[in-house]
Amino acid sequence: MKVILMMATTLDGKIAKTSHHFPSWTSPEDKKLFSRISKRSGVVLMGDKTFFTLKNPLKDRINVVFTLEKNLPSQKGVRWVTGDPGKVLADLKKEGFQTVVLGGGANLNSLFLKKKLINEIILTIEPKIFGQGISLFEGEFETDFEVDLELLKIEKLNQNSLAHYYKVNY
Numbered sequence: 001m002k003v004i005l006m007m008a009t010t011l012d013g014k015i016a017k018t019s020h021h022f023p024s025w026t027s028p029e030d031k032k033l034f035s036r037i038s039k040r041s042g043v044v045l046m047g048d049k050t051f052f053t054l055k056n057p058l059k060d061r062i063n064v065v066f067t068l069e070k071n072l073p074s075q076k077g078v079r080w081v082t083g084d085p086g087k088v089l090a091d092l093k094k095e096g097f098q099t100v101v102l103g104g105g106a107n108l109n110s111l112f113l114k115k116k117l118i119n120e121i122i123l124t125i126e127p128k129i130f131g132q133g134i135s136l137f138e139g140e141f142e143t144d145f146e147v148d149l150e151l152l153k154i155e156k157l158n159q160n161s162l163a164h165y166y167k168v169n170y
C-alpha cells in the first residue's frame with residue numbers, strides 16, 4: 001500500500017491558521033492536482049478536524065475520517081474509523097486499493113509519519129505567509145522527527161505555486 005501525503009503550505013510552512021480554517025486560500029491549480037491524484041487513488045484519509053472544515057464530503061472518493069467521536073451519523077462516501085492507521089490501511093488493501101492519499105491535518109500527518117507509513121509527499125508551496133498557524137506536522141503525537149526525503153520532481157502549477165514531489169526514506 002502506497003500512502004501519498006498531499007498538502008499545501010504557505011512559504012513559512014503553515015497549513016492553516018487554526019484547526020477550523022477552511023483551506024480555501026490554496027490555488028485552483030493545487031486543488032485540481034489534489035482532486036486528480038486523490039480521485040485516481042479512490043481514497044482520502046483525514047483527521048476529523050480537517051473533515052469538519054469541508055462543506056461536503058469529497059466527491060468520487062472514499063473519505064476515511066479518523067475520529068474518536070462515537071455515534072457520528074452515517075454519510076454517503078464517508079467512513080468513520082478509529083485507532084491504528086496500519087490496520088485501516090491493511091483493510092483498504094484487502095479491498096483492493098493500492099494507493100491512498102493522506103489529506104491532513106497536522107495531527108494525522110504526524111501519526112502517520114511517526115509510524116513510518118508515508119511513502120511519498122506532494123507539497124505545494126503557495127505564495128503566502130501566515131506567521132502564526134498550524135505546521136505540516138504537529139499536535140498530540142510525538143513530532144521530533146529526522147526523516148530523509150528525496151526530491152523526485154518539481155512542477156510549476158502556475159506563476160506562483162510550486163508542487164514538490166518527494167520520496168520518503170526511513
Ligand SMILES: NC(=O)c1ccc[n+]([C@@H]2O[C@H](COP(=O)([O-])OP(=O)(O)OC[C@H]3O[C@@H](n4cnc5c(N)ncnc54)[C@H](OP(=O)(O)O)[C@@H]3O)[C@@H](O)[C@H]2O)c1
Nearest residue numbers: 008016019021047049050066067068083104105106107108
Ligand atoms: N493546507 C492543506 O493542504 C491542508 C490540508 C488538510 C488540512 N488542513 C488544515 O488542517 C487543520 C486541521 O488539522 P489538525 O491537525 O488540527 O486536525 P486533523 O489532523 O485534521 O484531525 C485531528 C483529529 O483526528 C482524530 N484522530 C487522529 N488520530 C486518530 C486515531 N488514531 N483514531 C481516531 N481518531 C484520530 C482526533 O479526533 P478527535 O479527538 O477530535 O475525535 C484528532 O483530534 C484544518 O485547519 C485544515 O483546514 C490543511
